[in-house]
Amino acid sequence: MKLGMALGNFSWPVPASELGATICRLARQADEAGFDSLWVMDHFFQIRVTGNPPESPMPEAYATLGVLAGQTKRIRLGTLVTSVAYRHPGVLVKTVTTLDVLSAGRMYFGVGAGAPFNVPPAGPGTAFEAEGLGIPFPPLTDRFEMLEELLVVAHQMWRGDDSLYAGKHYQLADPGGRRRRAKDAAAGRAVRGCLPPARPARHRLRARPAAQAGRAPHALRGGRTGLRGDREDRRHRLRPRR
Numbered sequence: 001m002k003l004g005m006a007l008g009n010f011s012w013p014v015p016a017s018e019l020g021a022t023i024c025r026l027a028r029q030a031d032e033a034g035f036d037s038l039w040v041m042d043h044f045f046q047i048r049v050t051g052n053p054p055e056s057p058m059p060e061a062y063a064t065l066g067v068l069a070g071q072t073k074r075i076r077l078g079t080l081v082t083s084v085a086y087r088h089p090g091v092l093v094k095t096v097t098t099l100d101v102l103s104a105g106r107m108y109f110g111v112g113a114g115a116p117f118n119v120p121p122a123g124p125g126t127a128f129e130a131e132g133l134g135i136p137f138p139p140l141t142d143r144f145e146m147l148e149e150l151l152v153v154a155h156q157m158w159r160g161d162d163s164l165y166a167g168k169h170y171q172l173a174d175p176g177g178r179r180r181r182a183k184d185a186a187a188g189r190a191v192r193g194c195l196p197p198a199r200p201a202r203h204r205l206r207a208r209p210a211a212q213a214g215r216a217p218h219a220l221r222g223g224r225t226g227l228r229g230d231r232e233d234r235r236h237r238l239r240p241r242r
Contacts, residue, residue, distance in 0.1 A: 002036035002037070003034075003035055003036055004035060004036055004037035004038065004039060005026075005030045005035050005037070005038050005039070006038075006039040006040070006041070006080055007023065007026065007038070007039070007040050007041075007064075008040070008041045008050060008080075009046075009050050009052065009056075010023070010056070010057040010058060010059060011046075011050075011052050011056045011057060016057070019057060019059070020067065023059070023064065023067070023068070024067065024068065024071045027068045027071050027072050027075070028071055028072060030072075030075060031072040031073055031074060031075040035075055036075070036076060037075060037076040037077070037078065037108065038068065038072070038075050038076070038077055038078075039077075039078050039079065039080040039108075039110070040059075040061050040064050040065060040068075040079060040080070041058075041061065041079070041080060042061040042062075042079040042080075042081065042082040042083065042086065042110075043058055043061075043129060044058060044060070044086075044129040044132075044133055045058060045127065045128075045129035045132060046058050048127070054127040054129075054132075061079045061082070062079070062095050062096075062099065065077050065078075065079070065099055065107070066099060066102075069099060069102060069103035069106065069107075072106075074106070075106070076106045076107070076108060077099070077103065077106055077107055077108065078107060078108030078109070078110045079108075079110045080110055081110035081111055081112040082110060082111050082112070083111075083112060083113070083114035083115075083130075083143075084111060084112065084113055084114060084143055084146045084147045084150050085114050085130065085135065085136065085137050085138065085143055085146065086114075086130070086135060088170070089149065089150040089153040089154065089170055089172070090153065090157070090170075090172050090175060092111075092150070093153065093154045093157050093158075094157075096109050097157075097158070109154065111147065111150060111151075112147065113140065113143040113144050113146075113147045114137070114140075114143050115137075115140075116140065117140060118139050118140055119131070119137060142169070145168060145169060146169045146170070149167040149168070149169055149170050150170075152165070152167070153165055153167075153170060153172060153175065156175060157175045157176060160176060160178075161175070161176075162174055162175055162176040162177070162178040163175075
């Protein structure tokens with residue numbers, strides 16, 4: 001049996017300045033005690049099931065996990081769970097993958113459809129975080145479709161597949177950014193292709209100082225160009241050929 005610990009209530013009798021230290025201390029204790037996993041809720045307002053008001057302390061989930069990853073050594077980390085409506089799939093997968101890499105492979109990918117019902121609008125003063133923060137929260141049937149697309153996008157990105165993803169709810173033109181990098185590289189080659197060929201340019205660089213020294217061009221070596229920062233810095237090192 002594996003035991004995990006979930007942090008869902010942060011209404012402790014400590015000032016806000018000590019909230020981070022308290023969370024970190026609990027995480028280290030769970031890590032040292034042998035707990036298998038540590039979870040945080042992915043909510044922006046406190047939820048009613050805790051019995052606390054919406055304005056109660058509720059740290060953002062992935063920022064909290066990033067801190068806890070640096071405070072622990074072996075315990076696995078995750079959200080319990082992220083609503084598909086709260087984050088775009090590309091950003092979410094990038095966030096979780098980054099935390100997984102930086103924590104040496106200790107992240108869980110916890111996702112779900114969100115509230116198991118259609119939330120009616122409440123207007124100003126709402127306790128519902130999505131409406132309160134202006135986050136679109138589609139009907140439940142749409143959120144299940146979005147969840148399915150999120151999982152497809154996640155597996156595609158983890159495979160390193162940068163091909164276009166065109167779903168009903170999400171469109172990712174270049175999930176891994178490699179097609180853009182390839183395009184930039186091709187543009188760079190095209191720019192370099194407009195420069196004079198390397199051999200004649202090298203010969204001209206060598207010929208000018210050779211003429212000044214009263215020698216034939218083949219008697220001198222030199223001609224090196226480099227880029228430093230945004231300026232082109234040309235340095236010519238010349239020496240007699242032995």
